[in-house]
Amino acid sequence: MQPQKIRIKNNGPITDFEMEINGVNLLIGEQATGKSTIAKSIFFFRNIKTLIADFLIQVSETGMYKNKNLVKGSDKFYKLLNPDIKDSFINLFGYSWDLNPEFYMRYDFAPNIYIETSLEDFANSGKKYISTKFSSFLSQRIIDLMDEALDFYVTSGRTGMSLELEQGARNRNRTYIINQLSNLYCDGYSTYYIPAGRSLLTVMAGSRSAMNQAQNLDLVTERFMGLIDSIRGSFNNGVRGAYKYYPNGKSLFDVHKLAAKIIRMQKGEYYNTKSGEELHLTEGSSDSIIKLNFMSSGQQELLWLVNFLYILMLRQEKAFVIIEEPEAHIYPTLQKDVAEFIASYVNICSGRVLCTTHSPYILAAFNNLVYAGFVASKSDSCAKKVKEIISPASIISDGGLNAIKLFGRDKTPQSESLISRDEGEISSDMIDEVSGQINSDYTKLYSVLLDASGE
Numbered sequence: 001m002q003p004q005k006i007r008i009k010n011n012g013p014i015t016d017f018e019m020e021i022n023g024v025n026l027l028i029g030e031q032a033t034g035k036s037t038i039a040k041s042i043f044f045f046r047n048i049k050t051l052i053a054d055f056l057i058q059v060s061e062t063g064m065y066k067n068k069n070l071v072k073g074s075d076k077f078y079k080l081l082n083p084d085i086k087d088s089f090i091n092l093f094g095y096s097w098d099l100n101p102e103f104y105m106r107y108d109f110a111p112n113i114y115i116e117t118s119l120e121d122f123a124n125s126g127k128k129y130i131s132t133k134f135s136s137f138l139s140q141r142i143i144d145l146m147d148e149a150l151d152f153y154v155t156s157g158r159t160g161m162s163l164e165l166e167q168g169a170r171n172r173n174r175t176y177i178i179n180q181l182s183n184l185y186c187d188g189y190s191t192y193y194i195p196a197g198r199s200l201l202t203v204m205a206g207s208r209s210a211m212n213q214a215q216n217l218d219l220v221t222e223r224f225m226g227l228i229d230s231i232r233g234s235f236n237n238g239v240r241g242a243y244k245y246y247p248n249g250k251s252l253f254d255v256h257k258l259a260a261k262i263i264r265m266q267k268g269e270y271y272n273t274k275s276g277e278e279l280h281l282t283e284g285s286s287d288s289i290i291k292l293n294f295m296s297s298g299q300q301e302l303l304w305l306v307n308f309l310y311i312l313m314l315r316q317e318k319a320f321v322i323i324e325e326p327e328a329h330i331y332p333t334l335q336k337d338v339a340e341f342i343a344s345y346v347n348i349c350s351g352r353v354l355c356t357t358h359s360p361y362i363l364a365a366f367n368n369l370v371y372a373g374f375v376a377s378k379s380d381s382c383a384k385k386v387k388e389i390i391s392p393a394s395i396i397s398d399g400g401l402n403a404i405k406l407f408g409r410d411k412t413p414q415s416e417s418l419i420s421r422d423e424g425e426i427s428s429d430m431i432d433e434v435s436g437q438i439n440s441d442y443t444k445l446y447s448v449l450l451d452a453s454g455e
Contacts, residue, residue, distance in 0.1 A: 002186070005108040006045070010100035011093065012037040013408070017415055022402040023346050024370075025354040028363060028418075029406030035356035038406075039193070039322050040092045042354060043220065045107035045115055046191040046320060048132070049181065051084050052142060056177045060149035061170060072147045075139065085132050089117065091219040096130050110186035112137040141184050145177065189320040189352060192227065193220045194308065196324040196356075199300035201225060203293050205232075228304050231311050235272045238280070239263055239307070246314040252348050253313065253393065262306050265337050266299055270307065298329040302338070309345045320352045321345070327359035339365035340394040347393055360432035363403065363418070367426040370396040374424060398424050 003020040010016075014034040019025070021042075027035045055077060058065055065080045093099070096119055106116040114135045119128035134142070152173050156166060182188040195201070201221060205228040217225070234245045239262050243255040263269045268279035268290070277292035279299065295303070305326060312319055326342065327335045339362055345351055355362065372390040376383040377398060386395070403418040403426050418426045 002110055004110075004187070006038065006042055007104075007106040007108075008038065008041050009104040010102045011041065011105060014038065015409055015414055017406075019404060019415075020402065021352065021354070023352055023400040024343060024366060024396055024402065025352070026363065026366060026401070026403040026418075027354070027356045027406060028358065028403070030358075030408070033406035033408055034414075035406060036196075036324065039324060039354060039356055040220065041105055042107070042320075043191065043193050043322055044089060044092055044117075045105070046189075047088055047219075048085055048115055049109075049185060049187070050191065051081060051088070053178055053181055055081055056142075056145055056149045056181075057174050059146055060152045060173050060177065063150060063153040070146065070150060072150055073143065074146075075143060077142055077146055078134070078139070082132065086130050088219060089130050089132075096128055099128075101128060113185055114138070138184070145180055145184075149173075149177065189318055191320045191322075192308070192312075193223060193322045194305055194324065195220050195224055196328060198304060199297045199329065202228070202300045202303055205229060205304075224304075227308065231308065232272045232277070234311060234314075235270055235307065238269045238271045239310070240269065242310065243314055246311075248314070248316050251314075252316060253344075255314070258310065258313070258344075261337075261341070262310060265306060265334060265341070266302060268299070270303060296329075298331070298334075301328045302330060302334075306338070306341055309341065312351070313345055313348050316349060318349050318351055320354075323353060323355045325357060325359075326355055327357055327362050332361040335359055335361045336365040338362075340369065340391065343369050343396055344391070344393040346400075347395070360435075363426055363431045366396070366401060366403070367431060369394055370398075370401040371425045373397045373400070401426075 003022065005018065005020050008014045008017045012034060013032055014037050017034065017038065019038070027038060029035055055065055059070060064070060065077075068076075068080060070076060070080075099119060101119060104116070104118045106114055108114040112135055115132065115138070117130060117132045120131040121127070122129045152169075156169055201224060205225045234242045237244065240256070240259045242259070243251070263282060266279065268281040271278045271280060279290045279292070279295055281288040281290060292300075305323065309321070312321070323342070326338050330338065342353055342355065343366070346353055357363070369390065372386050372395045376386040376395060401419065401424065405416050405418055407414050407416070420427050
């Protein structure tokens with residue numbers, strides 16, 4: 001399968017960036033080097049894929065989109081979708097007049113299947129506006145699918161089916177449309193964004209009044225809070241009982257072991273109860289219970305990161321998950337556990353993740369996982385010994401890790417791959433460069449002390 005690719009020019013702190021997307025993708029760099037810009041750019045393009053699916057489903061059920069009729073063979077779909085695409089863009093990046101005139105982005109899903117966004121003059125007015133275009137092959141295939149959707153609407157309106165049969169037919173058609181788009185894009189992944197600042201959002205999402213009062217939420221935050229709201233009920237019987245809500249037949253993993261790992265990581269078992277959200281602590285008194293808003297910031301940051309990935313595993317859902325700062329407010333040993341948990345999701349569900357991070361421990365933890373894959377590939381004997389050290393569910397196979405370091409606008413180049421070509425692992429001198437700086441300063445200070453003692 002051809003790797004997907006993102007290209008960004010002159011968007012915020014990013015002047016020129018290109019990246020192929022693998023199973024596990026890591027972005028590290030100082031603040032304001034563009035990590036979130038890249039993450040939101042990927043989310044923007046993948047959200048267009050979702051908008052197209054919603055458009056086709058609505059056409060199949062109503063024969064129109066937003067009260068506007070459609071005719072077969074028309075490219076009118078683009079004009080109808082364009083306001084939704086622009087709203088999504090503005091929500092993520094702001095208005096066009098605040099952008100660099102040379103702004104450009106492109107996302108390649110597969111050969112001949114890409115979407116690009118730039119600024120173009122509007123009616124020779126001298127003002128530049130957001131313009132999003134589809135590759136010609138993609139555009140034509142969407143028109144073909146729109147024609148099929150219109151055919152379904154006409155057919156379903158003439159058959160005189162009962163409501164039950166009609167609903168069944170609609171469900172089948174929705175599945176058909178989603179499958180056709182997945183085949184077209186060579187991408188069967190749903191898309192989710194887990195933002196930074198989860199401790200505040202977790203508390204807000206746990207309070208209906210806070211959610212109702214929240215105004216002007218950005219698209220990422222709104223989606224994340226809605227996501228929490230949609231799966232909270234799965235934990236009415238705690239983390240251990242969540243699997244009962246997803247009877248998918250034979251599980252791809254041991255649900256009891258994974259639930260126990262989550263409880264160890266959170267130092268308690270999360271419950272959604274009638275009296276509110278609670279963490280039943282595993283340390284101290286056996287009946288210690290702490291309410292959501294009194295959890296530590298680390299527990300709040302971790303809660304819906306691991307809980308949501310667990311739900312994806314229970315649903316056996318193949319998704320592209322964007323995670324900002326998985327290390328936030330948690331101790332280095334727990335950062336290692338989080339990295340392994342993320343890798344387990346990728347392996348169990350054949351998913352993809354993009355993580356932005358400031359933590360060398362996150363890099364080091366993922367580096368061990370990809371190095372484990374390299375060592376295990378050498379022989380059956382090596383593989384057996386590796387699995388005694390690293391959980392097989394967390395091992396990253398050769399070529400499955402992509403790690404990029406970002407630099408500021410004043411640096412050339414602006415990004416650098418951290419993956420060595422020989423073993424496919426992260427270069428050791430890049431994992432924790434600050435330690436080298438600290439050690440160098442310490443050595444200099446010690447030299448001063450030695451010099452002073454000799455005076």
